[in-house]
Amino acid sequence: MDDKPASVTRRKFATCAAAAAAGWVLTACGPRRLHDVSTDRLRQLIGEMEREYTAKYGTQVTVSDAGPMPGVVFGYALDISRCIGCRRCVYACTEENNQSRDPQVHWIRVLQMDKEHGVDFSHADAYYDSDQVPQENHFYVPVQCQQCQNAPCTKVCPTGATWTEKDGIVVIDYDWCIGCRCCMAACPYGARHFNWTTPGLPKAELNPSMHYLGNRPRPRGVVEKCTFCIQRVRAGRYPACVEVCPVGARKFGNLLDPDSEIRYIIEHKRVMVLKEELNTMPKFFYFYGT
Amino acid sequence: MGKHVLGPIGLIVALAPWLSGCVRDTPPAAVGLVASAPAPAVRPEAPLRVEAPPPPFSDGVFPCTECHVEKDLPTNKTRRQLVDAHDDIVLKHDEEHRWCLDCHDAGNRDRLHLASGEPVAFEESYRVCGQCHGEKYRDWRVGVHGRRIGQWNGAKEYLLCVHCHSPHQPRFKSLAPEPAPLPPRMRAAHE
Numbered sequence: 001m002d003d004k005p006a007s008v009t010r011r012k013f014a015t016c017a018a019a020a021a022a023g024w025v026l027t028a029c030g031p032r033r034l035h036d037v038s039t040d041r042l043r044q045l046i047g048e049m050e051r052e053y054t055a056k057y058g059t060q061v062t063v064s065d066a067g068p069m070p071g072v073v074f075g076y077a078l079d080i081s082r083c084i085g086c087r088r089c090v091y092a093c094t095e096e097n098n099q100s101r102d103p104q105v106h107w108i109r110v111l112q113m114d115k116e117h118g119v120d121f122s123h124a125d126a127y128y129d130s131d132q133v134p135q136e137n138h139f140y141v142p143v144q145c146q147q148c149q150n151a152p153c154t155k156v157c158p159t160g161a162t163w164t165e166k167d168g169i170v171v172i173d174y175d176w177c178i179g180c181r182c183c184m185a186a187c188p189y190g191a192r193h194f195n196w197t198t199p200g201l202p203k204a205e206l207n208p209s210m211h212y213l214g215n216r217p218r219p220r221g222v223v224e225k226c227t228f229c230i231q232r233v234r235a236g237r238y239p240a241c242v243e244v245c246p247v248g249a250r251k252f253g254n255l256l257d258p259d260s261e262i263r264y265i266i267e268h269k270r271v272m273v274l275k276e277e278l279n280t281m282p283k284f285f286y287f288y289g290t
Numbered sequence: 291m292g293k294h295v296l297g298p299i300g301l302i303v304a305l306a307p308w309l310s311g312c313v314r315d316t317p318p319a320a321v322g323l324v325a326s327a328p329a330p331a332v333r334p335e336a337p338l339r340v341e342a343p344p345p346p347f348s349d350g351v352f353p354c355t356e357c358h359v360e361k362d363l364p365t366n367k368t369r370r371q372l373v374d375a376h377d378d379i380v381l382k383h384d385e386e387h388r389w390c391l392d393c394h395d396a397g398n399r400d401r402l403h404l405a406s407g408e409p410v411a412f413e414e415s416y417r418v419c420g421q422c423h424g425e426k427y428r429d430w431r432v433g434v435h436g437r438r439i440g441q442w443n444g445a446k447e448y449l450l451c452v453h454c455h456s457p458h459q460p461r462f463k464s465l466a467p468e469p470a471p472l473p474p475r476m477r478a479a480h481e
Contacts, residue, residue, distance in 0.1 A: 072443075084462075084464070084465060085467060086465045086466075086467045086468065087469075087470075088468060090468060090471070091468050104471060104472045106471050126470075126471060127470045127471065127473060128470060129469075131466060132464040132465065132466060132467075133464060133465060133467045134464060233442065236441045236443050236444055237440070237441060237442070238438065238440065238441070238442050238446075242438070243437075243438075243439045245437060246437070246454075246465065247437070247454070247462065248435065248436040248437035248438070248449075248454075251433070251434065252442055253442050253443075254442070254443065257443075260442075261432065261433040261434055261438075264432050264433070264434055265434055268434075269434070289429065289434060289435060
């Protein structure tokens with residue numbers, strides 16, 4: 001019996017070293033998440049996206065690669081004492097962010113709640129269908145991605161396809177998402193939506209102003225969600241839902257700017273977050289403006 | 291060993307005047323209490339520049355002086371039910387206590403006026419509203435009440451109070467909601 005461990009022959013060592021080198025080269029040169037690639041490579045990929053979408057939809061598409069602005073963390077506030085549940089925000093969002101029309105994907109769900117029960121998800125109805133709103137003895141709580149500071153969805157993603165940007169927006173890399181839907185299970189707000197089929201988006205309804213982490217067309221089998229209209233807010237504009245709200249219940253701004261509307265609300269109004277007990281620390285606040 | 295302890299202590303001692311200065315600066319309310327200068331009862335209003343679309347007049351009513359010329363149509367300041375003109379306006383806005391000339395100026399019909407008598411252009415009608423609805427006016431000025439369009443970090447368009455609230459019937463009208471979302475397929479199959 002030979003007690004000595006087999007010595008590594010020169011041939012074996014050379015083979016292993018060559019395999020390791022080949023593996024390293026392949027991983028380094030292979031596809032990468034969009035937030036890992038170099039700026040030049042990102043520009044190149046975005047150019048490819050623009051050409052692809054322009055050809056597919058027959059209109060000139062621009063895809064922005066605007067990064068987070070320094071000194072900015074976005075926050076949102078919604079006045080539940082104002083919201084009348086008209087769902088204008090739901091459809092403005094759909095048009096702005098190129099969601100699938102058929103099958104229907106909505107990033108905002110407006111919940112009708114009983115005044116008797118207060119904010120209580122067990123007494124909420126998203127499918128209310130009344131002639132006129134607001135209905136007596138009811139109030140309305142629109143729910144969309146809460147852009148959590150301590151986001152459960154980004155922690156469970158097995159591929160790292162979703163992460164929080166420096167300005168606080170939780171984004172998804174649609175090319176890296178494998179569609180496992182772990183994030184949907186982790187999200188306590190039902191804010192993430194899955195494309196079960198190829199999104200049905202008519203060419204005429206395409207919004208050609210896009211961002212690579214936001215409203216560019218999604219393939220089948222990936223998850224999507226609200227990004228605070230990243231293509232608009234990184235260009236300094238308000239999100240589409242803020243501008244369309246007929247009662248002005250939706251407020252948006254920079255949490256780090258002490259003179260912003262959002263800071264005024266947090267400092268002067270009665271403010272709450274949904275499911276506070278889960279410690280998700282949303283940057284989406286609900287307040288009572290009255 | 292001694293050096294390790296003395297280092298941080300020395301730092302704190304060195305910073306002490308600065309730190310205490312910070313603490314003294316923080317509560318501005320306390321400073322206000324100490325200062326004995328009486329605040330003026332009526333503070334002059336800071337000029338407010340508002341980018342807003344023009345007031346939503348009904349067709350053909352403005353300028354009011356088209357019809358309201360003193361020699362053709364002498365001013366009648368008696369409170370009454372209007373019959374010859376403007377009879378379509380139903381006042382549901384503290385109508386027990388007020389009528390047209392409490393906001394519209396009798397001297398210059400193309401203007402409104404404040405309780406003090408100061409004339410106010412229709413473009414600044416929010417000043418008239420703000421006399422009673424001070425809390426809402428304050429929220430509107432800082433951007434918390436009302437709708438904004440434009441840049442979150444720059445130029446934005448405001449709406450006047452009267453763009454959303456008719457001054458004669460200010461309660462916000464109810465709206466027809468957009469269609470409900472389609473139920474998920476499984477839910478539809480089970481119903």
